[in-house]
Amino acid sequence: MIIYILLGIIVLLGVLMVSAFNRFAKNRNLVKDAWGNIDVALKRRYDLIPNLVETVKGYATHEKETLEKVIQARNTAMQVPEGDINAQIKAESQLQHSLRSIFALGEAYPDLKANTNFLDLQAKLSEIEENLERSRRYYNGTVRENNTYGESLPGALFAGMLRYQHFDFFEADAGSRENVKVDFS
Template structure:
């Protein structure tokens, strides 16, 4: 009888340890998602900080391109105010589209294209776009691991009752899946 109790106690301890390990793994992945989102946010803020300088530089050369400049400014404001992954992705796609238009405008102004400040801002923005892409990839990879873990056994058995829910990917829409074109 005592051997049976020892075996039963050992099984209970093993099950409890397994549950704790699974729970901790889920928490760790959830925290990585939040950390990855924070990295995306840092890069997006950097991008937002560059845009007013870019708009002011273009404004000095292309004063009659008011509509394009306003579109960029409005898209930036919408992106800053976006809340949640889906809204943020949509706002970022809109902002990328308006930036493409802004860079297209620069093609019509040779003096603007030769402006050192404009070229430096373009270069910084291109670097920031690369960092955003990397942060987005890391975030989406982490979301994939997390979503897979909460949907598969045995983690599913504790994820559902403890409120671990599926996370959304940070995706580009169909029209902005290509890279932002920056001419130097």
């Protein structure tokens, strides 16, 4: 009789483990798929940034430091190893912060603000940012599902054995809620 009870417990644990493994795999794949949507928009943004910087250079020649920071942030974001989503999120936060400073320059230079090329690039970047926002919401939903399962029962029991991966949320950085200061002194 005790053998049947032990056998039943082992079978139950086996079923729970297989179920947890499948759920971890499903959640991880959903997160990676959601990140793929973000990655496409990020690559479009990376391609647009050099054109934007070149357009601004002609009008804001003494803002070289601001433009260099944007290019440096872009290059840093592009060099994050493929698949390191958490590191990519940190790099994107820096890039987003530096991009806001370019648009602050557009406000400070009326000729730049009236330039059709700048306005076109700004509109394209705005479209990319809207796509990123939608993709970010979906990504954060999949991350929430993944992290919740990995941190609650029964997932937490098997997390270490089954290669559970915690993902960071892709949120706007704290600096994005502040006004950009442009100093011409």
